[in-house]
Each structure stands twice: as C-alpha cells, then as structure tokens.
Amino acid sequence: MIAVPVLLSLATGAFAASASEWQSRSIYQVLTDRFATSDGSGPSCNTGDRKYCGGTYKGIASHLDYIQNMGFDAIWISPITKNIGNTGYGDAYHGYWPSDLSGLNDGFGSADDLKELSAALHKRGMYLMVDVVVNHFAATSTPPSLTYNGFSPFNAETDFHPFCFITDYNNQTQVEQCWLGDTTVALVDINTESQNVVNTYNSWIKNLTSFYNIDGIRIDTVKHVRKDFWPEFVKSSGVFAIGEVLSNETDYTGDYTNYMDAVLDYPSWFAVTQAFASTTGNIALIAQNIPETQKYFKNGGISTGAFLENHDQPRFQSWTTDLSLVKNAMAYTFVTDGIPILYYGQEQGYTGGLEPASREALWFTSYQTQNKPLVDHVVKLNAARKASIAGDSKFLSTQMKVVANNTHNIAVQKGKLLTALTNVGSQGAAEKFELTGTGYSANEQLVDVLSCTNITADASGNVNIAFTGGNPQVIIPVSQLSGSGLCGSARSASTTTSSGSNNGATALGLSALLATFFGIIGMLPLLF
Structure with missing residues (x-):
C-alpha cells in the first residue's frame, strides 16, 4: 500500500523528543525550495513565476552552520510527499499540493538525501520538524471531470468528501468537510471520517517519522479536519506535533491544544503585528491577548509556537521600514511562552508581501552574517532565552505576565527575563518606563543583553529604564x-554564535490587510 514501510528495518531511532523537550528549542522555518541548492549555485528565482527554484535537502545540510550559529537547534522543512505537477497557479514548489503519500517530492532530493539531512541535524544535537498535509490532496479539476484514481493511496471517490467549496467559515461542518481552493487548483477534501482513511493515515505517519528519523511534525490546515481525528494521529506519529489553526480567536484556536501538543499562536500574531507595524499601533492588544491565551490554551499558552512571519503571510518588513519596530516585534517571539519560530530570510531583512512574494530565495544573500543587524539581534535573543532556561529550572513552565503597559510601551516578564517593548519608532522621543513588581531582589544587578547596558534594581526590586x-x-x-x-x-x-543582520522594508497597507483578516478570516481560500 505505502512504499516507505518496506525499509523500516533500516531506520535508526529519532530523538523522540517530548513536548517539554521541544519547548526549550528555537525553530528555524525553511521553505525547502528557496533556502539552498545542492551545488551552492544561485539560480534566478522570480517568486511571481511560482516555479521550482532549486532548493534541496542537500542544500539545507550544507548550510546548517548558518542556522545553528544564530542559536537555532531545530528546523522545520516543507512537506516532503509527492505533489501534483504544473497548474494554472504554477508548480507545487511549496509542497502543499500532495497527490501521493507513498512518493517523495523529488524536486527537493531523494530519500537518502532527506535521511542524510536528518542524520546531520542529529549529529549537531538539532531536531528535524517536517510539515505534513492531512486535510487534502490537490487536483486541477473538479467533479464531474475529476477522477480520483490518480491519487495514492486514497483513490476511491468514497475516500473524499463530496464536492463543495467552503462558503461559510462560521459553519464548522463546512470548514471540515467542504473543499479549499478553487477550480484552478482544488484541494480535494479527504474523508477523515472513513475508518480506512484513519487507519491508513495513522500507519503512514508512524512509518514516515520512523523511517526519516523525524523529531516533530507541523500539521497543515488543522481546523479543516474533525478534532477527534487528531489524538490518534498524533499518538501514531510518536513525535511532537504542532498544528496550524488560522484564526484570530483565542478560544477557537486554543481548543485545538486539547487534541495535539501545540498550535501556532495566530491570535498573538495578529496582536503583535498590529502593535508594532506602525508608531500608531495598538500595544494594548498584546496586554489583552496574554491572559486570553493563558485562559484558553492548554498549559496556559506554553503549548504554542510563537512567530512573526511564515510562508502564508506577508513578511513583517513589508509593512514597515523602521528597524526599531522590526526589532521590537521580533523580540516578542523569543520572550513569550511559546516555542520561538523564525521564518527563513527574516534575519536578512526580506520584505516580500503576500505570497508568493514572501517566498524569496535565500541564496541571493550569500548567507552573510557580518554587518547584518537582524542576524545579530536574533543571535542575542536566542542566547537570552537559552540563558534564562539554563539559569532557572522553572523558566519554561512559568507563565509570562504583563508588568506594565501604556499607549506606546509594554513590559512583560517570564521568570527573571524582563522585556520592555515600544512602538515609538526609531525617531520617537526617549521615554522612561518604571517597572514595579518584577520580583528582583534589592539592588540586583541586571543587564539589557541587546545593548549590554547595566541596570541596577532599586531597594524594592523595581527597575527604571529609558528607551x-x-x-x-x-x-x-x-x-x-x-x-x-x-x-x-x-x-x-x-x-x-554568529554576528550581523539586516534592515527594514517597505510600508504598505497593514491596517487594511489586518482589517480584512479580522473581517473575513474565515473566507480565506488558503490554496497553500
């Protein structure tokens, strides 16, 4: 039925890291086709063409120093299964248009290449996370012209939900059983109510993670599959699982943490992007979001993946050219309760807007780290988080709290890691911020690790800072x-460690875009 299990006897054990072990990690997200080529070449890559550009598993393996030297100890790569070919929307270079679970996307390399990447990561003590797509297969037609026998292993019409495109995202049955996409690329919704489908999927994911020594999975389009499908699937995988639930509603998103280890923290993403994309952003949204997350997410928000950018959203630096705003927004990702995730190219100041523009090739940077302010920023943020983990055995299980906030500033604290953020911008007036209730001892010696400025708490343990x-x-x-x-x-x-980074971007229409997200969040077609 599925080819991968045949070779299981040759597989060696993955790290089989637990959710708590993943919480100490920092993840670097790679779009496999756009990160690095096997031979180190730098071919042209016009994102608007939506074509394969040549990135491979071998390319990733040859640039692990670049990733690890920024402080990352896990990578998340694109889905690995075989996808459909050319379509009216270009190639499936992103990996989210599967057609055959038993085959690999050979545009990224061979099975041996992927196993070698896994081994190279483990040799460094790093984890491998692989994206998986369960909700759908992809096709370039719809019924009645669509035939199902080209798919594998699901190739009967009964293996799929009856054809209907989602029209009402407030109707959860539609969300789970109707189809994403459109008539150009239809995402044919798999019938996860079928016991045959369930059994096949559970066997497939167990074999996949074992054969390639995968340490964690990121699950695409989680809200489009019935919730009670997920626990057994995750259990069968034998590894940490984090799911994508695209919603700004904390209660809706948080409920999925009851069915898998973690979810991507989209509600916080909405709050952070609105707070820091301009000097008129609403900082209060962050202060409101933190207790909401702790209320509705399993383990009080610790079971999340924190991010500022990913392959589905415009890059943050497409919204602002102000490097200080970018640094504030990036900092939040590393000091919050969740596992920090950085999308490749963010550290290089990439500015692509809505996909496919946000899927640039990284080889155009030559992987430079010197004189790159955002690379340097990421190095320090990762190091600060790791220092906090090393210095406090309860750091990861301690929930963050809001220490203070006002119109432009917010201070949050997790354990003894205190972070002060502002959206006044690089041209904003210097502001003083008095922080009480930090729990520091009298006259405790502190340091801002971003500027290496020494700070002394007062006799009451309070901290006075100046932006x-x-x-x-x-x-x-x-x-x-x-x-x-x-x-x-x-x-x-x-x-x-490493050094360096980059700068800003081009500011365009964030408020309008986010208004659209909030107004029609359920209406997004999400082709990939």
Missing part, C-alpha cells in the same frame, strides 16, 4: 550571563 531610539530591551540578571556568550561572557561548549 532610546525606540529599541527594545531584554533584561536578565547578570548572574545568568555565564556561558551565554552575551555581553563579553564566555560561551559554553554547547553554545554557538
């Missing part, structure tokens, strides 16, 4: 610096 140039401050006790590589401290043997 300059609109830059964020990420503050930890000086006692936690040891081994971090931050602010002149020596690095521990397991700590890697």
Whole structure:
C-alpha cells in the first residue's frame, strides 16, 4: 500500500523528543525550495513565476552552520510527499499540493538525501520538524471531470468528501468537510471520517517519522479536519506535533491544544503585528491577548509556537521600514511562552508581501552574517532565552505576565527575563518606563543583553529604564550571563554564535490587510 514501510528495518531511532523537550528549542522555518541548492549555485528565482527554484535537502545540510550559529537547534522543512505537477497557479514548489503519500517530492532530493539531512541535524544535537498535509490532496479539476484514481493511496471517490467549496467559515461542518481552493487548483477534501482513511493515515505517519528519523511534525490546515481525528494521529506519529489553526480567536484556536501538543499562536500574531507595524499601533492588544491565551490554551499558552512571519503571510518588513519596530516585534517571539519560530530570510531583512512574494530565495544573500543587524539581534535573543532556561529550572513552565503597559510601551516578564517593548519608532522621543513588581531582589544587578547596558534594581526590586531610539530591551540578571556568550561572557561548549543582520522594508497597507483578516478570516481560500 505505502512504499516507505518496506525499509523500516533500516531506520535508526529519532530523538523522540517530548513536548517539554521541544519547548526549550528555537525553530528555524525553511521553505525547502528557496533556502539552498545542492551545488551552492544561485539560480534566478522570480517568486511571481511560482516555479521550482532549486532548493534541496542537500542544500539545507550544507548550510546548517548558518542556522545553528544564530542559536537555532531545530528546523522545520516543507512537506516532503509527492505533489501534483504544473497548474494554472504554477508548480507545487511549496509542497502543499500532495497527490501521493507513498512518493517523495523529488524536486527537493531523494530519500537518502532527506535521511542524510536528518542524520546531520542529529549529529549537531538539532531536531528535524517536517510539515505534513492531512486535510487534502490537490487536483486541477473538479467533479464531474475529476477522477480520483490518480491519487495514492486514497483513490476511491468514497475516500473524499463530496464536492463543495467552503462558503461559510462560521459553519464548522463546512470548514471540515467542504473543499479549499478553487477550480484552478482544488484541494480535494479527504474523508477523515472513513475508518480506512484513519487507519491508513495513522500507519503512514508512524512509518514516515520512523523511517526519516523525524523529531516533530507541523500539521497543515488543522481546523479543516474533525478534532477527534487528531489524538490518534498524533499518538501514531510518536513525535511532537504542532498544528496550524488560522484564526484570530483565542478560544477557537486554543481548543485545538486539547487534541495535539501545540498550535501556532495566530491570535498573538495578529496582536503583535498590529502593535508594532506602525508608531500608531495598538500595544494594548498584546496586554489583552496574554491572559486570553493563558485562559484558553492548554498549559496556559506554553503549548504554542510563537512567530512573526511564515510562508502564508506577508513578511513583517513589508509593512514597515523602521528597524526599531522590526526589532521590537521580533523580540516578542523569543520572550513569550511559546516555542520561538523564525521564518527563513527574516534575519536578512526580506520584505516580500503576500505570497508568493514572501517566498524569496535565500541564496541571493550569500548567507552573510557580518554587518547584518537582524542576524545579530536574533543571535542575542536566542542566547537570552537559552540563558534564562539554563539559569532557572522553572523558566519554561512559568507563565509570562504583563508588568506594565501604556499607549506606546509594554513590559512583560517570564521568570527573571524582563522585556520592555515600544512602538515609538526609531525617531520617537526617549521615554522612561518604571517597572514595579518584577520580583528582583534589592539592588540586583541586571543587564539589557541587546545593548549590554547595566541596570541596577532599586531597594524594592523595581527597575527604571529609558528607551532610546525606540529599541527594545531584554533584561536578565547578570548572574545568568555565564556561558551565554552575551555581553563579553564566555560561551559554553554547547553554545554557538554568529554576528550581523539586516534592515527594514517597505510600508504598505497593514491596517487594511489586518482589517480584512479580522473581517473575513474565515473566507480565506488558503490554496497553500
């Protein structure tokens, strides 16, 4: 039925990391086709063509230093299964148009190439997360002209839900049983109520993770499959599972954490992008979102993936050219309760808008890290988080809290990691921010790891800071610096580092776009 299990006897064990072990990680998301080529070449790649550009598993493996030196210890790659060919919307270079579970997308490389990438990651102590698509197969036609016998292993009409495109995203039955896409590329909705389909999927995911030594899966379009399908699927995978639930509603999104290990934190993404995309952003949205997340998400928001960019959304730097705003928004990803996820190219200042523009080839940067302010920013943020984990055994299980907030500023704290953020922008006036109730001891010695400015708590443990140039401050006790590589401290043997980064972008229509998201969030066709 499925080819992969035949070779299972040759597979070696993956890390089989638990959800709690994944929580200590930082994930670098790679669009496999756009990260690196096998031979190190830099072919042209016009995102508007929607064609394969040449990125491969071998290319990723040859640039793991680039990823690890920024402090990341896990990568998330594109779906690996065989996809349909050319369509009216271009190629399935992104991997989200599957047609055959038993085959690989050979545009990315061979099975051996993927196994070698997995082994290379594990040799470094890094984890491999693979994107999987369960909700649908893809086709370039719809009934009555659509035939199902070209799919595998599901090739009977009864393996799929009857044809209907989703028209009402407030109707959960439609969301789960009607089809995404359109008549150019239809995402043929798989009948996950069928026990045969369920059994096949559970066997497939178990074999897939074992054969390729996968440590975690990211599950696409989770809300489009009935909730009670997921627990057994996740259990069968034997690895950590994080799902995509595209919604700004915290209660709706959070409920899915009862069916899998974690979900991507889209509600926080909406809040953060609105708060920092301009100097008139609404900081209060973040303060409101934090307790909502802790109320509705399993484990109080710890079971999430925090992100600022991904392959489905415009890059943040397509909305603002102000580097200080970008740095504030990026900082939140690394200091919140969830697992931080950085989309490739964000560290290089990529500015692509709505997809496919946000799926640029990274090889045009030559993977430079020197004199790149955002690479340097990411290195420090990852190091600060790791220093906090190393210095406090309860850090990961401690919920973040809002210490203070006003029109332009917010301070949040998780354990002894205190972060002050502002949206005044790089040209904004210097502002003082008094932070009480931090739990620091009297006269405790602290440091902002982004600027290496020393700070001393007062006799009551309160902290007074001053924003300059609109830059964020990420503050930890000086006692936690040891081994971090931050602010002149020596690095521990397991700590890697790098330097550099990039700058801003082009500001266009964020408020209009987000208004559209909030107004018709359920109406998005989400072709991929």
